[in-house]
Each structure stands twice: as structure tokens, then as C-alpha cells.
Amino acid sequence: MAEITEPAWRARGVRRRSTRTWRIRTSAVITLAVGLAVLLVPPLVQLDEQAVDLAAKLQPPSLAHPFGTDDVGRDLLLRCVYGLRVSLLVGLVAAVVATVIGTAVGAAAGAFGGRVDRLVMRLVDLFSSVPHLLLGIFIVAMFRPGVWPVVISVALTHWLSTARIVRAEVLSLRARPYVDAAISGGASRVRVAVRHLLPGVLPQAGLAAVLMVPHAVWHESALSFLGLGLPTHQASLGTLVQSARGSLLAGDWWPTLFPGLFIIVPTLAIAGLAGAWRERLNPRRRSELML
């Protein structure tokens, strides 16, 4: 009698699903832990992250300082948490602003079409033709170092992909008969856009915003690392890595390693969650990290 075996594809599907669940759970746990840490540590732990203790400078990780101390004796764990807090805040605000700009521009291009569409999309092409980071550097260079120039710089360089996605989505929604029905019912252009088209693209726009947070954090880090972003005394993931360069050359690895991990791990976790959300929105497309 022939033995009944599990079809190979089914076994493969199960394994794929379980690794996916595992990935989503890990991402969720990390994101939650990071969220709690940046929200709760500063108000609950009454320690000054700026407190200088030259007697304890550049100490390797120990029980008193799990991440060690930097070149002026500041506790690196505390600095990393504060830095992550600033970087995430900058990333979040920049991502939201970029998504709002991108959604408005994309929706306008898609809803009005014709000349408006062509003009707007050429503008998008123009912006896209310059590397993000170069344009971002140009923008921060116009201001004094601080949080807002970085937010503006990241937001103004990241709305392009959202605009493209939203425009494409609006174009496909616009051809639906329910838009014809609305026009026939006397709806104005603005009403069609706001009532029928925009709600249809909001899930996509929300997803774009979440996917953009990691990217925005990386950009903030890059700008700060280059010395163009946040002022050096302000702990952010970028400034921490930047000020650790000197110690790294002297063989002290911890001031670089821990902030580096803080840049990579939380952002990958957020990206993992966003990927899961995207799979729910569009299950047919195989997900990969779009960063």
C-alpha cells in the first residue's frame, strides 16, 4: 500500500509560516521593549545622562555600567536609551510629515490628473534624481544644528516614494465606477478626492509611514555621524557613534558597538512589523524588507 505522505509544498509552507510568526513575534517584543524603555526610563530613572565623571572615563562594560562609559565617563546605557529616544522621535515626526506631504501630493496628482499630474510627477523625478543624503545634507546645512533642521531635512527627502505609491493607488481607484456614480451625483472634485479616493489610500499611506520610520532613523544617524545633524552634546544614535570614533581607534569597542546595535536592532524590528502589516494588506506579494 502506498504510504500517504505530506506533500512537500505543504511542509514547506508550514515551515515558512512558522519562521514568519517567529519573526513577527520577535519584532513585536523588541518594538514593545524599546517603546517602553524610551517612554519610561527618562521619567522613572532620575539620573542625568549628561553627568560627567572623568574619574570613570572609558570603562569597559561592568555591572555598574552594563554598556561601559564614554570618554568623559557618561554611562553609555543611559546615553543609548536617551539617544534612541531622540532618534526615534525625530524618525517618527519626520516619517509622519513626509507621509502627509507624499499623500497630499500623490493624491492631488492622481485625482486631478492631466497637467497637474505631469507637473507634480516631473517634480518628484527631479527630487529623486539627487541622492537623498546629498539633498538632506544640503538642507541641514542651511540651518544651525538642532532637532528641527534634521526633521525637515529627512521629511523633505522622503515623501517621494509615498507620493508615487499614493498616486498609483488613486489612479486605479479613480477608474472605478463608483467614482463615475459620485460625479453623476454631483460630487465636486474635492469631494470625490476626500470622500472616495483618500480613504482608499490611507492604509497604504499608514504603512508607508511605518516603513519610513527605520529609514528616517538611519538618515538622522547618518547626518549626525557626519556632524551635520544634532549637536554633539545631544545624545542621539548618530552623535553617539560619531563621538565614539576616537575611542574605537584606541581599541575601545564598546562606545561604538552598543549605539550601533541600538541603530540596527530596533529599526529592523519596526521594519519587521511593517512587513507583516504589508503582507496583510497585500497577501499576494511576497514580503521582503523594503528599506
Next chain:
Amino acid sequence: MLELDAITAGYERGKPVIAGISLTVQPGESVGLLGPSGCGKSTLARVAALLHRPDAGRVVIDGTEAGGWRHRAPRAQRTAFGVVFQQPRLSADPRLTLADLIAEPLRANGRSGEPADKVREFAARVGLTEDLLGRRPHEVSDGQLQRACVARALILRPRWLVCDEMTAMLDASTTAALVHAVESYRTETGAGLLAVGHDRVLLNRWCDRTVDWSTLAS
């Protein structure tokens, strides 16, 4: 009177789907337009309802030439037409409840003060029960959704109705109910009707006269 005069229309420049088609519907008259799939009858219906800009030709509504198409058409001319499409799923915004769907034209015309009663009145005309009005399109059947679409088309009391394969997706009893709803609206208001379809028996029973696409195209 609704006059379609030498209409040439298509979706790509230089490749008209219909060329030089003329058709007239008298006030209060119902005209059935018969034609095989893909012949362009739906395109003609969309031109008639001012939803598609023709490459050439003109549309004259009650003696006034159409001032534009889609959003460019004056609101009074656009709303003179009640339009029902073939596929209710695609012609209903999936986020609106049936009550909102039916009330949408009132709101779009700044008449949001009156919906509640009016929506109930028109829902009753097409045979929708109260409990269905709070549901969204995915929670009702195609037939129920098409009833809501007919109510939406009638609620502004248009002088002209354009039904593009309105009953193609429906069973016999829903077809009968919706044709009855349209006809009772027409006897009450004297609205004219352009019904597009491929079902000769239905259109012969329904309309004052039926026109065969082949006679128009020649």
C-alpha cells in the same frame, strides 16, 4: 429630449470605439439599446450621462448642449442623469453603508439636511428593508447592492435615467423588482430612459422601443 448627435468616442487617440452614432430619446420615452458585447454601447451610455468626453459630436439635453464632461459638466446637467452600472460591487464605495451610499448624492449637493426620511423612502421603493441600510457593501448580496445603487440613482429625481446592463448580474425576481422600481419612478415623474443591454426579450418587454446597435452603426 436627449439627443446624441454624431458621437465619436474612444479611449485612445485615433482609435474610436464608436464613430458617428446618433440617437434620440424623447421626453418620457424609454429606449432600449441592444448590442453584442464589446460593440461600444456602454461607451455611448457613458457619453450620454456626461461621464466620458467624446472625440467628436454633441449631446443636447432638453435643448441645451452639454457644457462639458465629468467634473467639467455643470452640476445641474450632471445630476439630470441617474446612472446605474452593470456591476454593483464596483459602483459602490466599499466604505459606505447602504444608507450613506443612497444619501451620498444629496450630501454632494449640500442637501444633507433631508437624508433620513428620503433615504428610507427610496430604499422602500427599490425593496430594501431597514435592517440592510446599516450594512456595508460586502455584507449584502449583489442584488441587494444593485437595489441600493438604483435608489442612489433615483434620489435626486433625475429627468433622465441611463441603465447600463443594470440587470445583467441579477436573478429574474430581482430583475423584475428593479425594472418595476424604475418604471414606477418614470410613470410618476415622466423621466426618459436609455437602457443598454443584450437581453432582447427583456428590453422588448421593458422599453417603448428598442434600437439595434447594427442599425445605429450603419
